[in-house]
Amino acid sequence: MTLTKTAMMKDTALVVVDMLYDFIDGSLACQGADEAVARTLEYIKAHPGLPRIFIMDHHPANHSSFAAQGGPWPPHCVQGTRGGEIHESLAPYADDEGLIFYKGEDPAVEQYSGFEGRNEAGQSMAEVLRLMEISRVIVCGIATEYCVRNTSEDLLKDGFKVTVLKDCLAWVDPEGHRQALLEMEKEGIRLS
Secondary structure (H helix, E strand, O other): OOOOHHHHHHHEEEEEEOOEHHHHOOOOOOEOHHHHHHHHHHHHHHOOOOOEEEEEEOEOOOOOOEHHHOOOEOOOOEOOOHHHOEOOOOHHHOOOHHHEEEEOOOOOOOOOOHHHOEOOOOOEHHHHHHHOOOOEEEEEEEOHHHHHHHHHHHHHHOOOEEEEEEEEEEEOOHHHHHHHHHHHHHHOOEEO
């Protein structure tokens, strides 16, 4: 089903996951990241009235997911660093602090899903989406097989209708990306 722009804006929001420098050109640069950012920017410009939610990995320097602390990843998206900032072409659209959700702030807890993040007021994404009377979410971001998938699945489990924009994704591994898309589609997440 194709949504008209008018219908889309009444009950729909765009969720932009981790379009941050460390995932684009930094310590965990993902495949297809530059194109994903460019296509996301095109999508935002084509749908100017669509509410935009930004999810941000926002780690302390001693986060448990970092290799120095025994985790699987190099340091990334450390608070106060360029690597943790939203790409400059998208940053002007992240203009409402209430719609920016930070995850991974507790050094002892790994959080792939933006659903677990909190905004500056301490609200969850689900709380804010319900306050906005949003029932549909369109998801894009980095990386397909980790944070995009976990965020999308959690939104679906919580009762939201979820669409993932395939052209607005970047990934760690091409096969992992393909597999994640197949599995999300089987679970009831729409691919567009």
